[in-house]
Structures are given as C-alpha cells and as structure tokens.
Amino acid sequence: MNPAQRVAIYPGTFDPITNGHVDIIKRAAPLFDRVIVTLAVNSEKRPLFSTEERLEMIRRSIEGIPGVDVDRFSGLVVDYAHQVGASVIIRGLRAVSDFEYEFQIALMNRKQRREIDTVFLMPDEKYTYLSSSIVHEVARNGGAIEAFVPPFVREMLAERYKVDK
Ligand code: COA
Numbered sequence: 001m002n003p004a005q006r007v008a009i010y011p012g013t014f015d016p017i018t019n020g021h022v023d024i025i026k027r028a029a030p031l032f033d034r035v036i037v038t039l040a041v042n043s044e045k046r047p048l049f050s051t052e053e054r055l056e057m058i059r060r061s062i063e064g065i066p067g068v069d070v071d072r073f074s075g076l077v078v079d080y081a082h083q084v085g086a087s088v089i090i091r092g093l094r095a096v097s098d099f100e101y102e103f104q105i106a107l108m109n110r111k112q113r114r115e116i117d118t119v120f121l122m123p124d125e126k127y128t129y130l131s132s133s134i135v136h137e138v139a140r141n142g143g144a145i146e147a148f149v150p151p152f153v154r155e156m157l158a159e160r161y162k163v164d165k
Helices: 019-031 051-061 077-083 096-112 132-140 151-164
Strands: 007-012 034-040 068-073 088-092 117-121
Touching (some): 007 019, 034 051
Parallel strands (some): 007 088, 034 068
C-alpha cells in the first residue's frame, strides 16, 4: 500500500457487470492512481452468478483499462476501503431515482469513517435505464442484450437461462 497513491474502490453486486458499470470504471480510472472494482460477497441480493463467475466477468471486462484491479469484500464497505488504503468510494448515479438511496448510504458511510468520501459519476445517458435485473429479465425472455453487456457476459446469461428453461 503506497500512502501517496490516490486509491478508489467501486463496490457492487455485479450480477452481472453491465456496460453501464464498465462505463463508470472507464471514467473513474483516469481520476485515480488505482481503482479497485470490488464485489460485495455478503450482499442482501441472491445473485444468479457465483462469486467466482462474477469476479471472472469483471476481470474480463476491465482488461486493457490501466490502473484497475478486481477484489471482493464482506462486511462494511468503509472498513474494506480503509484496509486497502482507499479514500474514495465510487458510485454511479443513473437518474434522480438513484439519489435518495445513494445519499443515505453515503451519509451512513461517512458516519462510520469520516475520512472516506463518496464520489458519484454519471454513466453515458444511453445506460441510464440499465440495471442488472433488467438485463436478466430481457435475457430470461430471449430478448436482445448485446448492447447492454460485454459479449462473454451475454454468452453466460444465454447459457444459464437455456439450462434453467
Ligand atoms: N450501469 C448499469 N447499472 C447500474 C449502474 C450503472 N452504471 N450503477 C448501478 N447499476 C445497477 C446495478 O446493476 C444494480 O441493479 P440491480 O439492483 O438490478 O442488481 C443496481 O444498480 C445497484 O447495484 P450496485 O451498484 O451493484 O450496488 P448494489 O446496491 O448491488 O451494492 C453495495 C451496494 C454492495 C455497494 C452496498 O450494499 C454495500 O456497500 N454493502 C456492504 C455493507 C455496507 O457497508 N453497507 C453500507 C452501509 S449501510
């Protein structure tokens, strides 16, 4: 851990990672020395993909983006940030509807550790309506998802839903 480095974490469930998440990662990368995309393994959500599958999907999605790593965490996100020497938590804001929830979490996180700030980035407007669940919904019903997820994620979704049918 180099204290002179500006490290940010980008936490989430990433079930699966979408082009909207990748867009945020690409915007964050040049702003920090290091960005750690970190998977919440104790999320309240019940993910379709295993931790290993989601980590692999993230790994492949960030290939070629300089200064970006992948990790996982459990427990509080601010404790993880502290452990890895990050001073910033990155979150994507897609629409006003995200704001209230994100505001609440950001303030709670600040109450836990004052030295860690949340930085909100806006994805390209073409991703404002995108979420992992909406991608599932379309994939499950055989719709086109190539504009929303990287190609290997599309293949994994197609495979998973074929098996489940
Ligand atoms: N493009 C596309 N979709 C996006 C997006 C973007 N740029 N940004 C967010 N989303 C979507 C996600 O796909 C996800 O969709 P889904 O609900 O359909 O799965 C949704 O927005 C939010 O997901 P995500 O950004 O992955 O966050 P999350 O809510 O799953 O994860 C944690 C939140 C894990 C970061 C948070 O719960 C956490 O930190 N937990 C640990 C415990 C803790 O410290 N809590 C905070 C103190 S109360």
